[in-house]
Amino acid sequence: MSDHPSIRRFIHLTLLAMLALALLPTPVLAEDGGHEELAALLEDEQARERLIEHLRGAARDDAQATAEEEEAFSLPRQIANITQGIAEGTVTELNAAVAAIRDVNLGDGDNLAEFGMAALDLALVVAITVALFFLLRRLSAPLFRRDSDWALQGSAVSQTVRRTIAVVLAAALDVIIVVLAWVGGYVVTLLFVGGTGEMETRHSLFLNAFLLIEVFKAAIRMIFSSRYEGLRLLPMSGEEAAYWNAWLARLAGFIGYGLLVVVPLTNLNFGTGLGRVAGLLIMLVAFIYALVIILQNKTRVRERLEAMASESTFAFTRFLTNLAARFWHLVALAYFAALAVVTVTRPEDALPFMAQATIQTVVAVLLGSLLAVVLTQVISRQIKVPDETRARFPLLEERLNSYIPTGLKIMRLGILIMVLAVIADAWSLFNLGNWLGSDAGARTIGTVVSVALIVVLATLFWIGVASWIEHRLNPDSDGKEPGAREKTLLTIFRNAIAVALIIMTSMIVLSEIGINIGPLIAGAGVLGLAIGFGAQKLVQDIITGVFIQLENAINAGDVVTAGGITGVAEKLTIRSLGLRDVSGTFHIIPFSSVDSVSNYMRDFAYHVGEYGVAYRENIDDVIVKLRDAFDELIAHEEHKQKIIGELEVHGVTALADSSVNIRVRIKTIPGVQWAIGREYNRLVKMHFDAAGIEIPFPHMTLYFGEDKDGSAPPAHVSMVHRKALQGRKDDGRKRVEDGRADANPTFKGDFDDAED
Known part of the structure; x- marks a missing residue:
């Protein structure tokens, strides 16, 4: 260029x-x-x-405008704008209220008389509607009582289902009563109070407010049913439920009738300025009243919630209940403060907004709690498998039930997130409908569903693999005991499948949630290369262990010598061998340290015995006694089953310094050669003693010293009669024949005399 x-x-x-x-x-x-x-x-x-x-x-101008726009949409700027708007709105409303009070004009006596007549016929409509409502409530009391009694019947699980149905029916009946009273009030007003077929604005304001407020109170009664225990959703006494029901009902009635009836009538008769003053006074009194009630019950409610948390069997429920115990009063105060602020800053739509947000919040919490309780009652029951399946897969039922707590925690977490999303949407903090219709919402929902399916499929695959391995290892499934090699390979295969499944599932899940796993795979490759160079011993352990298992060199339960240590192989992993020696010490030997393996448990074994006798003994007689000892050994039924073939006499192997050594060998099944050898040695000693055959041993010469004249002091020696010695030998043989001297152990897997 x-x-x-x-x-x-x-x-x-x-x-x-x-x-x-x-x-x-x-x-x-x-x-x-x-x-x-x-x-x-x-x-x-x-x-x-x-x-x-x-x-x-x-x-530059575009960049500055973009920066200002981003700053305007940042969270601190939004909080500052909201705070500024609330402060400015509050000051404006207070100034307008002061001006309205200063300019108020009640008019002349005729206006006051007209206002009094209007108030009188409004009071008449109120009295008739309320009286009709209480009359219908009284007439329907037996239905509520019967519904409550029905809900308390049955077991714990059936009571939950019954209570749910009963509460829904009672709430529907309560709303029907409100609607009937509202219709009755309309009919009375149209026919008798005003002109025929006509209704004043004040009457319609009250009747509409009555419908909305009493439906809201019906929702409160659905939660705090003070008279009917079976219809009470919250676990509390009737007295406590009556207290909270009355307090919330009074507060809802005061705020609702004040803002929906008093304020509009004040606006119509005395101007909007005085109506705003009335609205401010109503919300101020309601906030103070709520503040007093909340602070009075702060400790009592906290103790009650903490007691409920201590009785909960689920950690998640216990955590949420403890959290509510600590901060319930702050949430309640924030709610009533928000109600007051919204009423001051947005008087035209404050009550509809708060009513809709409150109802949506209450309904979301109730439905979420109900769904969580139903899932807990239904899913928390133990899974039962048929007896035939349990016999083939003994751990299947336990394994399936082990996933129930985790599944419940995930489901409850999902319910909590949905409830919080609905609550945020109710208070205009988050537009749930727009988000669900957007690409981001659809992508998030799809990702959650995909991840859930992947985890479920991986879990089912693991259950199938583990159950198959369990079936192969279970001797009761087909009446065949699996071999030691099969046990070892299946155990290692199960561990390898578990590790591979976890890694693959994690990678797929990360890919589904939008994380690029390419760098992870590349990093894993680099890490593996680094480990290969920096941990050559580990790699050598694994490779050697794989070939040892493929060659069937060691199985669990074998007696082996590996790495210079002899013991029973109790544990085999992909990189190490666990041996327990004769003294009970457990050794972990990396496979890289195993140059050779000596396995004493393959096919058959030998007891090799080398016996030395004195030079004066007749070798042929000695061999006869060795065969006699072997004949006596196989005469024992238990020993005979462990011995293969006849006694092998190799003859004289050495003319040693003090003995003539004769070697014999006994072929046995693997693992019992040490026990057979110990028993044979015992019998050989007895037969040699009975025949008078000497087994040489080191001799000691006693020196008694000399006097000065060269003479030795006398040594008193007493001779034992040969017949007495022979009697002792015969007595020993008799004990052998009686079976009282048989010390052969029955342990099949011993490999040293310390195992006796």
Whole structure:
């Protein structure tokens, strides 16, 4: 490019022309000569520089405007704007209220008389409607009582379902009573109070307010049913439920009738200014009243909630209840403060907004709690599998039931998130409908569903694999005991499948939620390479362990010598061997330290015995006694089952310094060669003693010393009669024949005499 200035100039001119075409208005280009003016502008150096400066200035202005717009939509700026709007609105309303009070004019006596008559017929409509409402409530009391008694019948699970149905029916009946009283009030007002077929504004205001407020009170009665225990959703006494029901009902009636009846009538008769003053006074009194009640019951409600949390069996429910115990009063105060602020700043739609938000919040909490309780009652019951399946898969039922607590926690967490989303939507903090209809909402819902399906499928796959391995390891399933090699390989296979499944599921889940797993895989490759160089011993352990298992060199329960240690193989992993030696010490030996494996448990084994006798003994007689000892050994039924074949006599193996050594060998099934050897040694000793065959042993010469004259002091020696010695030998043989000297252990897997 630097070698071709004409090409560089052409590119610059093309870019400037494109910018100019984008900035210049279309009519200019449409005029005759517009292109010539543009060409002249681009060819003029000073004009081109001015155009560039203009473009840079426009870019700076756009960047500044964008920054101001982002600042306006930032969270601190939004909080500042909301706070400023509340303060300005409050000051404006207070100034308007003071001006309205100063300018109030009650009018002459005729206006007051007319106002009194209007108040009188309004009081008549109120009395008739309320009386009709209480009459209908009294007549329907037996239905509520019967509904409550029905809900308390049955077991704990059936009571939950019954209570749910009973509460819904009672709430519907309560709303029907309100509607009937409202209709009756309308009929009485139209026929008897006003002119025939006519209704004054004040009457319609009260009747509409009555319908809305009493329906809201019906919702309160659905939660705090003071008279009917079976219809009470919250676990509390009747006295406590009556207290909260009365307090909330009075507060709802005071705020509702005040804002829906008193304030509109004040606006109609005395002006909007005085109506605003009435609204402010109503909300101020309601806030003070709520503040007093909340602070009075702060400790009592907290103790009650903490007691409920301590009785809960689920950690998640216990956590939420403890959280509510700590902060319930702050939430309640924030609610009534928000109600007061909204009434001051938005008097035209404050009550409808608060009523809708409150009802939506209460309904969301109730439905979420009800759904959580029903799921807990239904899912928390233990899964039962048929007896035949339990016999084939003993751990299947336990494994399935182990997933229930985790599943319940996830479901309750999902319910909590949905309830919070509905509450945020109710208070205009979050538009749930728009979010669900947007691409982000659809993508999020799809991701959640995909992740849930992936986790469920992975769990089902693991249950299937683990159950299959369990079936293969279970001897009761097909009446066949699995071999040691099969047990070892299946155990290692199960661990490998678990690790691979966890890694694959995690990678797929991360990919589904939008995380690029390419760098993770590359990082894992680099990490694996680093581990391969930095942890060569670990890699060697794993590779050696794999080949040892493939070659069936060691199985769990085998007696082996590995790494210079002899013991029973109790545990095998992919990288190490766990041996317990004869003293009970447990050794963990990495496979990289195993140069060779000596397995004493393959196919068959030998007891090799080498017995030394004195030079004066007849070798043929000694061999006869060795065979006699073997014949006596196999005469024992238990020993005979462990011995394979006959006694192998190898003959004289050495003419040693003090003995003639004769070697024999006994072939046994693997694992019992040590026990057979110990029993055979015992019998050989007895047969040698009975035959008078000497087994050489180190001798000791006693020196009694000398006197000065060279004579030795006398040594008193007593000789034992040979017949007495023979009697002792015969007595020992008799004990053997009686079976009282048989010390052979019955342990099948011993490999040393310390196992006796």
